[in-house]
Amino acid sequence: MTAAVVTGLGVAAPNGLGTQAFWKATLAGQSALAPLTRFDPAPYPSVLAGEIKTFVAEEHISSRLMPQTDHMTRLALAAADWAIDDAGADLRHLPEYGMGVVTAASGGAVEFGQRELENLWSRGKEYVSAYQSFAWFYAVNTGQISIRHKMRGPSGVLLTEQAGGIDAIGHARRHIRKGTPLVLSGGVDSALCPWGWVPQLTTARMSTVADPDRAYLPFSADASGYVVGEGGAVVVLEDAVSARERGAPHIYGEVAGYAATLDPAPAAGRPPGLRRAAENAIADAGLTPQDIDVVFADAAGVPELDQAEAAAVTGLFGRRAVPVTAPKTMTGRLLAGGAALDVATALLALREGVIPPTVNVRTPAPAYGLDLVVDQPRDSNLRSALVLARGFGGFNAALVLRRCDH
Amino acid sequence: MTALRRVAITGLGAVAPGGIGVKEYWELLTAGRSATRTISFFDPSPFRSQVAAECDFDPVSAGLTPQEIRRLDRAAQFAVVSTREALADSGLLVDRLDPGRIGTSIGSAVGCTTSLEREYVVVSDGGRKWHVDHEYAVPELYRHFVPNTMAAEVAWVAEAEGPAAVVSTGCTSGLDALGHAVELIREGSADVMVAGATEAPISPITSACFDAIHATTPHNDEPERACRPFDRTRGGLVLGEGAAIMVLEEWESARKRGAHIYAEIAGFAARCNAYHMTGLKPDGREMAEAIDAALHEARLSPQSIGYINAHGSGTKMNDRHETGAFKRSLGAHAHDVPISSVKSMIGHSLGAIGSLEIVACALAIEHGVLPPTANLHTPDPELDLDYIPLTAREQQADVVLSVGSGFGGFQSAMLLTRPGARS
Numbered sequence: 001m002t003a004a005v006v007t008g009l010g011v012a013a014p015n016g017l018g019t020q021a022f023w024k025a026t027l028a029g030q031s032a033l034a035p036l037t038r039f040d041p042a043p044y045p046s047v048l049a050g051e052i053k054t055f056v057a058e059e060h061i062s063s064r065l066m067p068q069t070d071h072m073t074r075l076a077l078a079a080a081d082w083a084i085d086d087a088g089a090d091l092r093h094l095p096e097y098g099m100g101v102v103t104a105a106s107g108g109a110v111e112f113g114q115r116e117l118e119n120l121w122s123r124g125k126e127y128v129s130a131y132q133s134f135a136w137f138y139a140v141n142t143g144q145i146s147i148r149h150k151m152r153g154p155s156g157v158l159l160t161e162q163a164g165g166i167d168a169i170g171h172a173r174r175h176i177r178k179g180t181p182l183v184l185s186g187g188v189d190s191a192l193c194p195w196g197w198v199p200q201l202t203t204a205r206m207s208t209v210a211d212p213d214r215a216y217l218p219f220s221a222d223a224s225g226y227v228v229g230e231g232g233a234v235v236v237l238e239d240a241v242s243a244r245e246r247g248a249p250h251i252y253g254e255v256a257g258y259a260a261t262l263d264p265a266p267a268a269g270r271p272p273g274l275r276r277a278a279e280n281a282i283a284d285a286g287l288t289p290q291d292i293d294v295v296f297a298d299a300a301g302v303p304e305l306d307q308a309e310a311a312a313v314t315g316l317f318g319r320r321a322v323p324v325t326a327p328k329t330m331t332g333r334l335l336a337g338g339a340a341l342d343v344a345t346a347l348l349a350l351r352e353g354v355i356p357p358t359v360n361v362r363t364p365a366p367a368y369g370l371d372l373v374v375d376q377p378r379d380s381n382l383r384s385a386l387v388l389a390r391g392f393g394g395f396n397a398a399l400v401l402r403r404c405d406h
Numbered sequence: 407m408t409a410l411r412r413v414a415i416t417g418l419g420a421v422a423p424g425g426i427g428v429k430e431y432w433e434l435l436t437a438g439r440s441a442t443r444t445i446s447f448f449d450p451s452p453f454r455s456q457v458a459a460e461c462d463f464d465p466v467s468a469g470l471t472p473q474e475i476r477r478l479d480r481a482a483q484f485a486v487v488s489t490r491e492a493l494a495d496s497g498l499l500v501d502r503l504d505p506g507r508i509g510t511s512i513g514s515a516v517g518c519t520t521s522l523e524r525e526y527v528v529v530s531d532g533g534r535k536w537h538v539d540h541e542y543a544v545p546e547l548y549r550h551f552v553p554n555t556m557a558a559e560v561a562w563v564a565e566a567e568g569p570a571a572v573v574s575t576g577c578t579s580g581l582d583a584l585g586h587a588v589e590l591i592r593e594g595s596a597d598v599m600v601a602g603a604t605e606a607p608i609s610p611i612t613s614a615c616f617d618a619i620h621a622t623t624p625h626n627d628e629p630e631r632a633c634r635p636f637d638r639t640r641g642g643l644v645l646g647e648g649a650a651i652m653v654l655e656e657w658e659s660a661r662k663r664g665a666h667i668y669a670e671i672a673g674f675a676a677r678c679n680a681y682h683m684t685g686l687k688p689d690g691r692e693m694a695e696a697i698d699a700a701l702h703e704a705r706l707s708p709q710s711i712g713y714i715n716a717h718g719s720g721t722k723m724n725d726r727h728e729t730g731a732f733k734r735s736l737g738a739h740a741h742d743v744p745i746s747s748v749k750s751m752i753g754h755s756l757g758a759i760g761s762l763e764i765v766a767c768a769l770a771i772e773h774g775v776l777p778p779t780a781n782l783h784t785p786d787p788e789l790d791l792d793y794i795p796l797t798a799r800e801q802q803a804d805v806v807l808s809v810g811s812g813f814g815g816f817q818s819a820m821l822l823t824r825p826g827a828r829s
Binding site: 039040043044045068096097100101105106107108110114116117118119120121122123124125128129130132133134137138139140142143144146147149150151152153154155156157158159160161164167171174194195197198199200201202203259260261262263264265268270273276391392393394395 | 452453505506510515516517523526527529530532533534535536537538539540543544545546547548549550551552553554555557558561562565566567568569570571572573574575576579582586589593595610611613614615616617618619621675676677678679680681682683684692695699812813814815816
């Protein structure tokens with residue numbers, strides 16, 4: 001079976017716009033968590049976010065497209081452009097049906113949606129944008145990216161909340177294996193408006209701590225929930241043979257294993273599915289747990305979820321047997337963008353031989369038994385990385401990435 | 407290389423306008439009766455289009471518990487009810503299976519939009535507050551905000567712990583969710599998939615956004631004649647709602663347990679037109695490419711197709727587009743194949759319709775009856791294929807094609823074959 005390799009990265013993260021800026025900030029431990037500025041959070045119990053503050057949409061999006069697109073879609077279009085540039089892929093030479101787009105979504109383009117709901121209910125139906133029908137919906141990023149780059153091949157949109165970035169990339173690999181040479185995949189998301197904020201507050205999983213350095217502390221004894229951010233990553237996935245034939249400038253790594261599971265119903269009394277997803281993904285890669293050199297954790301920052309993830313990791317690898325990290329402590333959790341950004345981070349870690357740190361967690365709770373990489377990056381000869389993600393409702397996804405040696 | 411795993415449809419469940427359950431749905435279709443009517447869920451008078459195909463769905467008599475009714479959006483309620491029907495119909499005893507080998511794939515274009523709009527109106531106090539009020543937020547709000555929760559609800563009914571996702575590719579979601587499920591069975595990620603789609607979009611915001619682009623019909627005077635695919639007097643699509651969930655099984659294990667097999671899902675392909683978020687070119691090029699690819703995957707010839715379940719949304723643009731696609735893919739044979747649109751009867755339930763149409767295709771194969779296109783009284787002279795007007799046709803089809811087309815440029819095609827029609 002053909003290998004699917006990542007040949008391009010497009011990163012839009014709160015602590016760095018573009019791969020270089022993001023990676024530099026990530027290794028330096030620079031967190032972007034701060035009081036919200038996109039809207040006044042004062043009425044709400046959670047006031048922090050990981051915002052992208054340096055993105056100027058007009059530099060990337062035509063004036064014709066601006067009124068048709070939400071902030072989330074503009075970020076996704078820019079990240080897709082960067083990923084293609086990075087891959088050095090001259091799309092004119094690829095068959096139009098040989099390129100696809102698979103993205104993850106969570107709540108759609110919610111800021112656009114809130115504006116149009118407000119227009120409808122406060123002013124009347126004549127004031128609803130002609131673009132509302134497609135600008136807010138979950139498929140918008142795949143649709144717009146496919147139009148922009150004339151990608152007419154097998155595509156898709158998957159919804160598994162925070163697990164979506166991995167599921168999208170796992171699905172893109174299916175298309176590669178069935179003969180589509182190039183698939184753009186990943187997730188870029190944003191819900192930083194009041195109508196995006198309030199639904200998230202109802203989960204009681206968002207931290208209400210106001211100090212950015214103390215709010216999101218996964219695997220810590222004083223974990224109090226997570227901070228929400230915006231952004232994500234788009235990756236170019238290619239068939240390894242055709243990537244090498246065209247002389248792709250970078251081969252960041254291979255998507256070697258993928259699996260998804262669902263937790264049982266709350267009253268079923270059966271174990272949750274994260275460990276099973278990790279086991280299946282490792283087996284899918286033809287590896288054993290001993291072959292995994294680093295785990296990028298889901299790192300919910302919610303005590304019972306941290307406990308469950310730590311149990312899955314230590315159950316599979318043993319106590320303190322594999323380095324675990326959560327660079328998302330610098331960005332917040334990015335909804336459908338989060339797992340995609342973790343995949344990009346893990347690929348950079350594989351290439352550079354360094355594990356980026358988990359920030360602000362001084363001392364992980366000893367009971368979890370995790371070797372959490374805290375404060376400073378850790379140099380390590382990395383061959384394979386496991387990325388874990390969980391989506392609201394019991395969704396689990398795991399991806400195994402393998403370094404490609406030339 | 408192991409033999410290709412094949413996929414059997416072994417259970418059907420449906421909630422459709424005109425009746426709850428597969429039996430009622432099939433009776434409506436074969437009678438050629440239209441379920442479109444004047445919108446009753448809200449006052450439609452401000453809107454250009456005031457008709458829709460609504461389901462007479464009572465969650466209590468449909469068997470949902472009080473907590474399910476509170477927790478689930480209408481679309482999720484449809485999905486859960488349809489799942490129970492499909493599982494019972496399949497005779498599959500899920501508690502004897504490994505839960506990790508049962509997966510879930512549910513299509514939806516607009517998720518839990520009805521509940522979201524209802525709750526938005528409360529937290530914004532009727533659109534007055536940009537800073538919507540979290541103290542008025544119901545505990546279920548996040549479940550509605552991220553509609554992947556609907557796949558979890560279906561999975562819980564089926565005791566499924568394998569791969570689960572909502573597939574959301576606009577109006578092709580219902581075909582694409584099934585296509586996704588087929589891929590998971592073929593590649594070995596699951597042996598059973600509970601798959602299908604659901605949608606409950608009939609709400610003011612949906613009406614407003616389709617009104618704004620004149621996509622929905624202004625034929626309000628004769629609501630039951632509102633949706634007129636392939637008819638010269640067509641005025642646009644009519645919103646619908648509903649769900650169809652199916653049990654899909656790996657062919658050999660379905661046969662071994664003696665399951666009733668309605669049909670095989672023999673081929674599926676999806677393409678993008680990369681042209682426009684809402685527009686279609688008349689040549690149907692990308693839909694034709696999806697049909698060709700599905701035929702290739704199924705190793706079937708265009709001449710083998712005995713019935714086409716059209717997208718048939720009731721817009722002039724669509725009618726030309728897909729007629730162009732059928733001619734491109736099937737050549738001269740396009741003129742010999744009966745075609746029909748069930749949207750003429752049950753409206754366009756966006757992400758759900760593709761799965762409702764596959765249920766219709768499976769039953770057409772099962773009963774040797776092809777559903778008609780209702781309201782097709784005055785054929786469009788520019789459309790020269792056989793669109794089965796008004797009355798169902800008794801005719802056996804061994805190979806059935808169903809197509810879908812949606813906002814975002816998505817084009818999908820799926821092929822069903824009669825069990826035993828090929829070895």
